[in-house]
Amino acid sequence: MVSPAIALAFIPFVVTLLIRYRHYFCLFYRAVLVRRVRDYLTGIPKEERAFQYVLTHTIPGDPQHILETFDHWSYHCEYLSNLGPQKAKILERLIYEKAPLRVLELGTYCGYATILIAQLLPLGARLYTVEMDERKAAVAEKVIRLAGFDDDTVELIRGPSQEVIPQLKEKYGLSHVDFIFMGHWKRCYLRDLQLLEAHDLLLEGATIVADNIIFPGAPHFMQYVKACGKYKWRIHRTSLQYFRAIPDGMAQLTWTGLQ
Incomplete structure (x- = not known):
């Protein structure tokens, strides 16, 4: 003893x-x-509990109010790994700058980043968002429709990203993507980036934004980006969503087209 x-x-x-x-x-x-x-x-899972709160406290058809309601829940009720208001400003600025027409989101979760992106898209643009977890996809579907976005603006694809990406051209008619937001499992970042390259889905100048690049981190992804010579890159340093004292960051990549 x-x-x-x-x-x-x-x-x-x-x-x-x-x-x-x-x-x-x-x-x-x-x-x-x-x-x-x-x-x-x-x-019931916490994502469904969060949706019930949003449903009773938000204004249908008002995307910004839905985001604010999610933020209130995450700060004061239960933690959700949504994008959060601090990172949302970074993504919002990039969407404004790039004005993409074809956007791919990997990891829909509750639909927070989905409706943030959708409300900023130019006329005629479309967002394809991929979620492998059926329960989370069901919540996201309700959130997206509550915000007022139909299938013509946001298409929710259910399935693992490694299966969906190779099907984007033939099954979903997506010849290329201008902007990609990664917010799914960090261990999948590198694999899915290489899949996008392999299936020729990136045009020169395409932007990839990867969340949580510092915490919990995606070291193999960043090692590849820095060493392969195919991307211009920078890190937007911020904090973990809803925890300002925990350092985090978002990686911004620009595909140069070099093979």
């Missing part, structure tokens, strides 16, 4: 860890522990 003296000696170390990483402990508490308890008590 550990003697009391040794145990006491570890107390300052433990306290230091708790103070230094308190924001990460708070994230774990809100994102994992609270979710599991409420999932058990309610019998």
Whole structure:
């Protein structure tokens, strides 16, 4: 057994860890522990609980009000890994600058980034958004339609991204994409970027934005981007959505067309 003296000696170390990483402990508490308890008590997933809140507190057909309602829920009720207001400003500025006509989103989640992008698109543009989780896709579908966007503006594709990307040309009539937003599993970023290259879906000047590039991070993706010589890139440093004390960032890539 550990003697009391040794145990006491570890107390300052433990306290230091708790103070230094308190924001990460708070994230774990809100994102994992609270979710599991409420999932058990309610019998429905947190994304559906969030939608019920949005449905009763938002103005249908008002995308901005829906985003603000999601933000309120995530700050004050339960944590959702939506894009959040700080990162939304970065994505909003890029959409304005690029004015893309064909946008691909990988990882719809609850539809937060989807309706942010959709409301900024120029006339005649279309957004294709891919979600592999059926329950999350069902929530996103309701959120997108609640915001007032139909299939002509936003097409929600259900399925794993590695299966959907090779089908984009033949099945969905998408010959190329001008703008890609990645917000799905970080371990899939590199694989899906290479799939987009392999299937010749990127035109010269196409923009790729990848979220959570610092936390939890996508190191292999960034190593490839920096070493392959096919992209111009920069990092927009920000913080984790709804946790300003946790550093994060978004990668902005521009496809040069060099093979």
